[in-house]
Amino acid sequence: MKSRKIISIILLILMLLNIIQSPVQAMNIPMKETYIEDLGECERHLQYWKESAGVWSYIITTMVGYRIEGNLHYAYCMQRERKGVGGGQEGYNVNISQMLQTSEVWRAIINGFPYKTANELGVENDQDAFVATKQAIYSVMYNWDVGTRYRGADERGWQIVEAIKSIVNNARNGTDTPNKTNILKIEKVGEFKKESAEYYSQEFKVNNTVEMTDYIITDIQNLPEGSYSTDINNIPKIKFSNKENFKIFIPTNKILENIEGNIKISGKLKTYPVFYGESFDEQHQDYALTYDAFENISAEAILKVNAYKSKLKIYKTDSETNKPIEGVEFNFKYDNGTNIGNYKTDKNGIIEINNLRQGKIVITEIKTQNQYILDENKREIILEYECEKEVKIENSRKKGNINILKVDKDDNKTTIEGVEFDLLDSTGKNIIKHVKTDKNGKAEIKNLDIGKYILRETKTRKEYKIALEQNITIEWGKTLNLTIENEKMKGKVKITKISEDDNLITGEVAGTPIANVKFEIYDDSGKLVDTLITKTDGIAISKDLVVGKYIVKEKETGEYYEINENDFEVEITKNGEVVGLTISNKSKTPPPEKPKEETPKIEVPPIEPIKKLPVTGY
Known part of the structure; x- marks a missing residue:
């Protein structure tokens, strides 16, 4: 029996150390100290087994409490061996600097009076409820067996015993703790989104792990001017019921830099706060001070808005x-x-x-x-x-122009109409533009992109050679003036002069070349373009003549030949061509010969035939 008492004392000391040394809960303590007052002795209906005397004795209980702004709250002593208020002991002040943190004791109090009514505890009145709660606290602190320690002196007493059992059971087997952290949270719902052309909004939900009546938005900090709160139907307000979501609206035109706003709320939550009141000396009891079951709990959320989106x-x-x-x-x-x-x-x-x-x-x-x-x-x-x-x-592309003037190479004053050109890119594969000279020999290409090109003549008049292609460069804002000469295609006429027959005067046979024969060549308009004289080989070659048709006329011939009065038509059809023309001349008729003198006849005597000689031997 003695050892059980020692164990109980050790447990009590450890429990009290835990009560005193536990950190204060993050909440507002309404006062720094308070006066514990005697509220009168409770009626006696409960007995306990007094082991030292071996008898059942009545439990004498003084109801005590304190007041805040005139409101009465109840208190329970924490050390039964010290002097407390009541029984002749006047009330005294206790210092309040922390919350009660011992879980079992706290659970005993919140499952007892005044957090539960006398009716909920199954007892007659508040005094009986106070007695039951106080003895339940002791039973937890000293590890007493309720069934053997207590009995009812009457029916009300037995009601108190049952209440003690219920409170102790909840205290020893419950899981709630007084150190409730994060019991009120604000969480974002969805994304920061566009509500209208004028506003963006963020929805929030409020999570609470204990019962809450309502909450209020107490402050909105670091948000742009014009920001406000609404319910989910976009109705502006700051007070909301439990589980009701809210929104924060921010003017769109004020989101100019990144925002980190702070939204603060305060909610009335059922936290069952119990304060710990320390006496000013070690001779007097400390007290657990009950308070309103609901307390104001604050929470806050950060609303970050990225302005750079x-x-x-x-x-x-x-x-x-x-x-x-x-x-x-x-x-x-x-x-x-x-x-x-x-x-x-x-x-x-x-x-x-x-x-x-x-x-x-x-x-x-x-x-x-x-x-x-x-x-x-x-x-x-x-x-x-x-x-x-x-x-x-x-x-826009940089542009330039080209002006083309097409002239005759031999006579730059003569322009050439109808000459066609292709303008190609620098690779020579793609045709950019096709142009044709007008009656003045001109062609122009406007608004050409600057850069390198190839200008290629593709068609000219039949009497001209195709000019060589040119590499050209177009510069921004400039006109490239090109005078392109066309050289006429030319050929020659080669005349071979021969005798048509044997010349009886000169003794030259037919086909003999005749020198010094003069020819004139006329173009198709009748203009004399060249005069030729055959050389000793009977050949005369004209100068370069423009391609086309020509008439060759013999104007003078050799002394012993007749002039060939025929007109001979020749045509030069391509550049460099030598057109051959063979012209024969008839010989002149020689003058008649003078008669020859007769030679006198000489009589020649006949010669007698040789007679046949006789055959002889050797």
Whole structure:
């Protein structure tokens, strides 16, 4: 029996140390000290087994309490061996600096009076409820067996015993603790979203792990001017019922920089707070001080809004082809001068800039491809919050012109009509333009992209050679004047002069070349274009003659030949051609011969035949 008492004392000391040394709960303690007063002795209906005397004795209980702003709250002594209020002991002050933290004792109190009514505890009145709660606290602290320690002196006494058992059972087997952390939380619901053109909103829900009546938004800090709270139906208000969600509205046009707002709420939660009141000396009892079951608990949430959620997309294209232009550099800045940076278009002619805030952005083109005109216009665009703006910017190509004058090489004053040209790119594979000279020998090509080209003559008049192609360069804003000469195609006429027959005068046989024969050549208009004289070989070759038809006329011939009065037509059809023409001349008739003198006849005597000789031997 003695050992059981020692164990109980040790447990009590450990429990009291735990009560005193536990950290204070994060809540507002309504007072620093209070006066514990005697509320009178309770009626005697409960007995306990007094082991030292071996008898059942009545339990004498003084109801004690304290007041805050006139409201009465009850208190329970923590050390039964010390002097407490009642029984002749006047009331005294206790210091309140912390909360009761011992879980079993706290569970005994919150499952007893006044957190539960006398009716809920099954006893007659508040005094009986106070007695039951106080003895339950002792039973937990001293590890007493309720069934053997207590009995009822009457029916009310037995009701008290049953109440003690119930309280102790809840205290020893419960799981609730007084150190309730995070019992009130604010959590975001969904994303920060657009409600209208004027506002964005964030929905919140309030989670509470214990019973709560309602809550109020006490403060909204570090949010833009014009922000306010509403219910889920967008009705502005600050007070909400339990489990009701709320929203915070922020003006769209005020989201200019990142926001980190603070939303504070206060809710009335059923936390069963029990304060620990320490006496000012070690001779007097400390007290566990009950309070309102509901207390105001605060919670807060951080609302972070990223202001840099807008995007800008630039499309740089050719004004003629609509094809993208790579490598064009732009500068971007806000209208207040804040520089965003320089960016270049990619191979698709696109610049994408993310993480921009809303506002007016100034776009300046600072560099483009050589073949394009730099667009010096500054563009201002309005970028709204959390939106993507697309801007198409065109570049005009740098242009130049070509003027072509087609002339005769031999006579630059003579222009040539109808000459056709192809203008090709620098590879010579793609035709850019096809032109034809007018009656003045002129052709022009306007608005050509600058760069290198090939000018190729494809067709000219039949009497001219096709000119050689030219490599040309078109410069920005300039006109390239080209005078292109056409050389006429030329050939020659080769005349071979021979005798048509044997010349009886000269003794020359037919086909003999005849020298010093004079010929004249006329074009198809009858104009004399050349005069030729055959050489000793009977050949005469004309100068270069423009391709075409000609008439060859013999004007003078050799002394012993007749002039050939025929006109001979020849045609030169291609450049460098030598057209051969063989012309024969009849010999002149020689004059008649003079008669010859007769030679006298001489008589020659006949010769006698030789007689046949006789055959002889050797």
